[in-house]
Amino acid sequence: MSHTVDTESAPEAAATSPRPGYGQLLRTPGAWTFLLPGFAARQPFAMLTIGIVLLVQHTTGSYGTAGAVAAVTGVAMALFAPQSGKLADRLGQATVLVPGVLVHAASVAALITLALADAPLWALFAAAVPTGASVPQVGPMVRSRWATALTRTPGTSALLPTAAAFESVTDEFTFVIGPVLATALCTGVHPAAGLAAEAALTLVGGLLFAARRTTQPRPTGRPARGSGAGRAASALAVPGVRVLAVAFLGVGAVFGGMQVSLTAFAEEIGSPGVNGPLYGVFAAGNMISGLVFGAVTWKTGPRRRLVLGYTGLTLVSATLWSVHSVPLFAVLGLLAGLCIAPALISGYTLVDGLVEPSARTEAFTWLTGAVALGQAAAVTVAGRLTDAHGARAGFVVPLAGTVLALAVLLSLQSRLLPRGSGRGAIRAMRHRETAAVD
Template sequence: MATPATATRDSRGGYGALLRTPGAWRFLIPGFLARQPIAMLGVGTVLLVEHTTGSYGAAGIVTAATGVSMALLAPQGGKLTDRFGQGAVLVPLVLLHALSVSALVVLALRGAPLWALFAAAVPAGASIPQISPMVRARWSACLGGTDGGGGKAAAAGGAAGGRDCGGSSLMTTAAAFESVTDEFSFVVGPVLATALCTGVHPAAGLIAEAVLILVSGLLFAAQRGTQPKVRTGRAGGRRGGADDGGGRRGSALGVRGVPVLIAVLLGVGTVFGGMQVSVAAVTESAGAPELNGVLYGVFAAGNMSAALAVGTVRWRRGADVRLLIAYPLLVLAALTLAVTAQLAPWLPLLGGLGLVLGLWVAPAVIAGFTLVELLVPAAYRTEAFTWLTGAVALGQASGSMAAGRLADAAGAGAGFLAPLAGTGLALAALVAFRRRLAVGTGDRPSGGGVGHRAPVPVD
């Protein structure tokens, strides 16, 4: 999931200029590898538990346990990261996650009862390293977003914590790049997990997930030169900041608009979770389980393609307006897919509609993460990013559980109703509280009291 929205004043702007940022490749490569397991965990769990229990409902419940625990505890990890630094939090999380996933695999293969699988899935989900928010925080530090000082951060030789990075105003491009990277992970991860589970062993997907997160996560943590600077003071925001919004202090939840964005991303998560289980169910029902990864990959490819396109456009409308445009279209695409799955469950047609659904996921997600970068004080930004990714995980858990129960009770195609319900409820919340997301030219938050960036036109 990712973030564009501030127009760059770099004459060499674009992906090329972004990737020439000094030090960027040191965290990009291990960061890319370390986020693949998040995309593999859901599919790998579904396929392993369904294989050992014979129930998609049970598989959905266990997968939901990983998502719920991640959604509830990951933001606390983000808060600790803002306070103590990425390396101090990431290393123990990586080790705990590898052990927890290994325990889940052993229990499943030994035919353990559902409650035992559920108990193992909770720490597995709670310990998922939040690589994507960490990478976004590094971009913000590298490009001057951490202290809000832009060029001043670079001139100070890395005062924002990005000692190896050059200052820039390429936040729009970085946000789009991160969206593309996230969505590419959801192309590669499920396909890889499915291929391993169906072609090697039902547990191979989760075993590969544990090994990959262990190695790449430790490599990412070792890149200390690009970590954001740890802040110990409080930061205030201009629009209901972390110290004056809703009576909360010391949390990104106090920023006006963040709870609305959490609801929006929760709905997006039901799309991911519902699609994972529903696609697995319909391909199994059609006698072609090997196409599970392919069809889900088509959906994710649409998501990734849209993210890439969004990042290349110089938008004239703000991120809040773009979100209000993209989300109703996302709901319409979910409605079309759900109805078609009940009436004409033909795999090529469902694959095409899944592609269309994916095309509207990325614009909504990008606009949401953009608003975080615009509204949240820098000292709370990793936590805010983590709340949003946690919301996606919680929605994914809810979507997978609901889709599994619907598929067991009413047929494979019924699972597609879960994404429709989730996005529909989120759209209602978005419309009702849309004013909380309005962005003005003076609404760029300060970086924890260090100073304000010079005004940059949005979109």
């Protein structure tokens, strides 16, 4: 049948392309060789923060201290992740990933040892910096491999938005099992078991992922000395990438604020084990939304979907501080998760039109780093508020982060047009044409 499709919003619905779908995506040659090891290697983002919070809170008795240590880790990751992505674009993913996972495993081991030895706060900070800086950027690397594989395979470019949705689902699946696993290990085995498992998964998965060299994007090589090419090619020089990075700070604020505040809420009601399942429900909502989002051929553009997702996320975040019951938290957490996936998927989809392929991994890592930075700030602020005023105060942090991010999107969304779009292109994209869609 035929539907009227906005050509700016849904290039994936071109008449010459088959209907995008997960089955077709997963039949892409070589896809499974990087998906499976990549899944294990991307666990740090789901397990690291909650593992640090649970361990340091256990050894110090303070959510504020635990949040501060986790925040240092997040800031270090946010600062170093784009540099890691840039080096991966230039030198190859395996060249960057192998030493990175080795450093990360050693840094986590040092952080665990210091925390259990009741080391001073400055020593925990010193170990937290390399721990965060060395977090392997496997998620952006997988996204870059998808883009490369779909570009190399004829007739599959329409699957790029589906790949973005699939990666968001994969990310959120790790957030379903990661916090639950880390919480179960920390509360049921040993306070350091969550971090130890995170380091082991990162090391094994990262080395296996790095070994799949045939699917990695071709390195662009080192820029000529003194040419300025490296600076010109930076993904952050693109205004749209900067807007998306600021917007993704809001997603990080939701992740960080929810982790600390849900942990404190569970402690307040005398059921610390409920923290993992509650956060798992939140991430499950994101995963479910991502699955549906990637299976639909949209008639609205990614810019509009990004704004709508953020609007819903802001409205849900506005209610969290007033909730007192576990069932209601589960419902609102599910709704929050349902709103996050459209925002993340739309943002990652926009990147492909904003930057050149040679800067794609770096652009993805700027967004991932922005989430980490927002999460770090949220963990710090929510930890302080929770120590001073209880769990309810911590839930104000997701609201503040989403309100600010939504304001930036509403005022600067014109900068998210694809590269090369001028006023004529803008007018053309506002017109609609009929395209065949299953």
